[in-house]
Amino acid sequence: MKIAENDPINVSNQLLQSLLEEIIQVQAFKGKWALIRAKLSDLHSQLADFADFPASTCNPLCLDLLHSISHSLSDAVFLARKCQTPNLTEGKLRTQSDVDSVLAKLDRHVKDSDILIKSGVLQGSVVSGGSSSKREAVRAESRNLITRLQIGSNEGKNSAMDSLLVLLQEDDKNVMIAVAQGVVPVLVRLLDSSSLEMKEKTVAAISRVSMVDSSKHVLIAEGLLLLNHLLRVLESGSGFAKEKACVALQALSFSKENARAIGSRGGISSLLEICQAGTPGSQAFAAGVLRNLAVFEEIGENFIEENAVLVLVGLAASGTALAQENAIAPPVRSLEVAVDLLRHLASSQVIAEKLVSDLFIVRLVEVLNCGVLAVRIAAAMAVYELGFNTKTRKEMGECGVIIPLIEMLDGKAVEDREAAGKALSRLVLYAGNKRIFRKDERGIVSTVQLLDPLIQNLDKKYPVSILASVVHSKKCRKQIIAAGACVHLKKLVEMNIDGAKKLLDGLGRRKFWGVFARP
Template sequence: MIEMEEEKEGEASRLINSLISSSHSVRSFPAKWHSMRDKLEKLNSGLTAVSTSTSTEETGRLSELLQAVTATVNEGRSLADRCSNEYYDGGKLQLRSDIDVVVSRLELHSKRLDEIYASGGLTHSRSIVLSKPGVRASRDDMRLYVKDIFSRLRIGGSELRCRALASLNEILSEEGDDDKKYVSIVAGEMADGVGLLVSLLESGDLDTQEATSEAVATITGFECYRGVLAPAGAVGPLIRVLETGSEVAKGSAGRALRRMTANSDNSWSVSAQGGVTSLLKLCDDEDGGASCKELIASVLAVLKDISRVGEIKRFMVEQGAIAVLAKLLRSKEEANQIQAMDFLAALAFEDESIKQRVVGEGAVETLVGILQPDSRGSSKAKEVALRAIETFCFTSASSVSILIGSGFLDRLLFLLRYGEVSVRESAVRSASRLCLVSKEARKAMGDLGFMPELVSLLEARCFEARETAAEALCSLASVRRNRRRFVQEEHNLNRILRLLDPEEEKPVAAKKLLLSALLALTDSNSARRRMVASEYRKNLEKLADDDFGDAKKIIKRLSSNRLKDILYGIWSS
């Protein structure tokens, strides 16, 4: 009896495969034949795993189903012949209707087979996952292997399903950018392949959910196949895995969502599924674990991606995003800390109300703390903190006052003196920009001794750093008391004059800025006398000859001052 049923199942499967193959050559009604192939694939997956029945009643139901399947498939074969021969007996409308009937019957057969499995009447003694094809296997062998895996996923029990998922993850993890055959079969060729994985994301079985999350995350690693997941309904289940799944499943789901939201088209899907609230809650529940560190990194990336949509950004802020991110600034995990700083800066960009709320949450004091000399923060963390401070505080006088009161200038000066090269370059940019927005800051920076440090940076290897330092010096020189203090140390003027050597490679913009600073300094008698006496005065003269306007003005003032000195000497004799 068992052998007879197996023969019937084998015959039905053979007929199905034959019809699938021949249908590809049919040119009429392509959409309808595509739908029929999907139904045939699904049905064949179920039949492939049929083994034995534990009861006479179920054996009879299975035998009856196999007969019906065979009849329907034979009818489909007849329709394929009629379409191929363009013999439209009864007209196109009738033929179209006949195809729809066969498609409906195939769907009904699949449901009946599912019912038989659900009743527990079938066992899976033959349901062993096929051996993985070798490296040089044909595309057909690879496709057959994937189909076999998915047949077990559709009708197998928990143990069999986990074995199938393990095999699936094994072949997917071996894929590379240049060789993604298995991914293309799963995501592009399998009938409802991605849809089945999406449904398994919400499995109550922990192992199944973890393995499925890993498979989905792997597929999202291939940019060309990310687009099939959102239409298959993956966003909602992934969010629910993040809410209630195991740590392993959450990590995979987070990576998958992170990759999917790199495409802004998926932003609304996340928001519509309640993702904003759920993701913010995950960030607020940081516990410091290694898995939590990775998860929060993914969640922050997702939130930042979807915040590019204005309406979602506003909703995010209303849901308390700023307070959550301000809390993350104090995270023990530097990676999360950096992402939070970067994300907050992105939210506050060109939005004064958000900047004020960030300042109000105490974020400025936290950021300044990251710049402390005894801070364990890396150079990267300090650079990101400086950029964030610029975003939050450099556009408002009140925010600048808060910033100065927090000890920021002391930290900034320390970084200019002792910071690593990249940090010093970031610090000089911050110093230059702060000079441009606040006279109060320019005065305080002059009092603290910023100008000599900026002069030393005029000899930095990076041309951009030199130019930025020159720009900051020019701004600070606009304050009279800064000029007086600067002139008191003779070597400051000499260093600037030496750096104006026309023969030395230096950006023209930097030279012009230094000339502007020197021009401002010439309102001091002692500065003019020192310039006249300097051995590097010839550099000014050469620049004047090269038509640098400020150089000519400086030479004129110095010449006038020298004439006055000569006359004063005559009158005094």
């Protein structure tokens, strides 16, 4: 291929040959110049590769690199001439430092050239119209940005990161394309950046990738390296960076191995600090990570050691107040996640006892009256988990959880009603709670309504269990039959619902069959 005199590739090649000629005559630091000569051999091959790409001298990224190479080679030629005499005019130490600097620059150029050649951005393919061409355009842009993130100046890398964030935010398909082009390993390496701004933007990009389910496995494959970087951000990053790190950690904390790593590296402590002092948004995401960790019993001890229960109860308390005032989305979200997390923790008897002693039950009553559906459901499930023994059932009943749960039985959402029924089925196992339930006529009527087979996606065993606990009362039997339970129960028996036949028999033996059940 014929190359014009002003072609940057030709200029670099000429300077490279000049440098090789000068190196032959050097007298000082011969060992270091031998290393430089080896770098020049690699660089010579790469310049030949650049020449094979017709579009290389039109590519801004390639042009910038070629100009940098020419500049470094020119400096090296001048320095090699200085080293051709034993008397170093600028002193041995200064000259040695200059030689080391040239070696480092050439090493960087070789690595950058290798990245650029392998990236595919020099192919110069033309994109025509159509949806497939749009995807190809995104692929080409992704390759270009990924390459720019690895070579050139810090300013150029920062600009490339801005463009990448815009690309990723457009839609999930762009995220998948960028991931397929290899963006994740590059982002992970950039987390080592000395620039806080670049590190913050990198965390934001990683968090965006973590929000696309089909791309999560690529993040998980980065293992402890990525986890350690994100945990360091939790400790010392900005509020924005911490929030984005929590988003990414939510996607990574579903596996037991990662959850164990987060727990053993101080992650729980950092997450709890965010729950105490972070923004409402970051509190919700931090609590979400903790909720994922709480699924694994072996990590439960870490929660006790870090005094997590007190922090989360406090978060639930503050979130309840905000949710009752105006139902602002972030506070409600943090409240929902905090309550749901505590519900998971309550499945451990040791932690459940800690919850009871830290006045969580009192907070539950407030949360059960919250106007936000998801929060009420999480609270009702927490009641169910906490009702593992007579003592906690008694305490919850005395604190007033029965009445709000009865009110939830009439909720519009099936999930609301089922959660309340599930909680009550466990609470009424304590005689004192059974008496509270029987006194409120709404409880039996609403529970009977849940037996209706037409109400789908609702587990009938919970209302059956509640009614079975009070069927021995003559007054309650009348109420159950008058509310139409027999008609529903006959259908449930045919459906083989647990406990339905026994409850129906319990009603029949009392000779109330003469009372016509309401359809």
